[in-house]
Amino acid sequence: MEQKRHFSINLLEWYDKHKRDLPWRRHRNPYYIWVSEIMLQQTRVDTVIPFFNRFIERFPTVEDLADAPEQDVLKCWEGLGYYSRARNLQAAAKQVKELHGGIVPDDKASVFALKGVGPYTAGAILSIAFNKPEPAVDGNVMRVLSRYFLIEExxxxxxxxxxxxxxxxxLIPDGRASDFNQALMELGALVCTPKSPHCLTCPVMEHCSARQEGKEEQLPIKTKAKPPRPEYRVVALVEGRGEHSGRVLIRQRPQEGLLARMWELPHLQTPAARSGRLPDEPAMDILAGALLEEGIAARPIAHLTDAEHTFSHIHWNLQVYRCREEDLPQAAELKAMYAAGDSGEPSVQTEYRWIDEQDMQHYAFPNVFLKILQNYFKHSSY
Structure with a gap:
């Protein structure tokens, strides 16, 4: 009991003096807190801050988010990754508008019923925004508790x-659920870090069981996740001619699944070479044939760049080739059917667009394709 009491008192004293000035902490606005918690999933605080500020400026209320076109929401989220978070957030905003008059609910059942809200996010909203004594246990919190109480599970x-x-x-003291849960997260983020924890500056060091046992570096115990499987893909950056001069070809992904409804460069999965990379000539032949099958008349010219992108379960290795639109009969029709399969390729009629650099502001791209396009237009004298 003494260990628990010491923990709560000293943690809050430390937090009151050392808490960071974060934009979502300047107001007890439940919508701001909700947005920040969704953004902070699998993303560092420093990365989130500019995205949060931009998002709130664009969608200052729940109703604004609920009523916005999805492409505007995805574009505002562009670069933050894990785009299902943005879709779920907008779907939940629509729930709040329709079921709660645009006011974020403060009861557990209603918060849990929101799309994309799990136990942690629900606890964070209820405790931080409404000061309710609900737990909000994320990775930072589990690390702190594992070490302080020597939990070896x-x-x-x-x-x-x-x-x-x-x-x-x-552990939550009466009336301070909001501060206590934020303090727990803050301690894990700033002091009780995954590697080389800063024990000598820790406000609860004196009663930390892991430090007393010399096990602070060994905890928490965590089963290693399976590494993402590698996939090898060839990508076409098709340069337009004639009426499409100065533009490149993009396509929209399917309505459901990985990166749903976002825009990208045409690409397809290829058999993995031993080195993890196909020689340029075979890769270009594969790409040329695939483009023709799609009704896209384009000829690969040269290797442009390589890129990588990691999802939770897949690691893309991309070979990007500069291609040139050709004057062939197939060029008249750029909407085509893609073969369905486990590779995540589009399985319905796909929409293509020709865009220039200025048009990019109207389309939401996964970060890997955004960077390829930005670099291409920056050096468009290729």
Whole structure:
């Protein structure tokens, strides 16, 4: 009991003096807190701040987000990754508008019912925005609790999370749920870090069981996730001619699945070479044939660049080739059917567009294609 009391008192004293000035902390606006928590999933605070400010400026209220075109929301999220977060956030905003009059609810059942809101996010909204004594247990919190209380159970297990949630409820002081949960997260982010924790500056060091046992570097116990499987893809950056001069060809991804409804350069999966990269000539032949099958008359000219992109379960290795539009009969029709398969290729009629650099502001691209296009237009004298 003494260990728990010491933890809560000293943690809050430290937080009151050292908490960071973050834009979503300047107001107790539930919508701001909700947006920040969704953005902070799998993303660092420093990265999130400019995205948060831009997002709130563009969509200052729940109603603004609910009513916005999806492409505007995705464009505002562009570069932050994990785009299903943005889609779920907008879907939940529509729920709040329709079911709660545009006011973020403050009861557990209603918050849990929102699209994309799980136990952690619900706890964060209820505790931070409404000061309700609900646990908000994320990776930072689990690391702190594992070390301080010497919890040597796998934090990937649901039973371990449930135990930690009940522990947090015991630790929350009366009337300070908002500050306490933020303090826990802050301690994990700034002091009780994954590697080389700053124990000597930790406000709860004196009663930390892991430090007393010399196990602070060994905790938490966490089952290693399977590495993402590699996929090898060839990408066509098709330069237009004639009426399309100065433009490049992009396509929209399918309505569902990976990167749904976002825009990209045409590409396809290829068999993996031993080196992980196909020789240029075979890769260009594969690309040329695939483009013709799609009704795209274009000829690969030269290798342009290589790129990589990692999803939670897939790692793309991309070979990008500069291609040139050709005057062939197939060029009249740029909408085509893609073969369905496990590779994540479009399986319905696909929409293509010719765009120039200024047009990019109207389309949301995954970060890997955004960077390729930005670099291409920057050096468009290729």
């Amino acid at each position: 796998d934090i990937m297990k649901g039973s371990t999370r449930a135990f930690m949630e009940s522990l947090v409820v015991e």
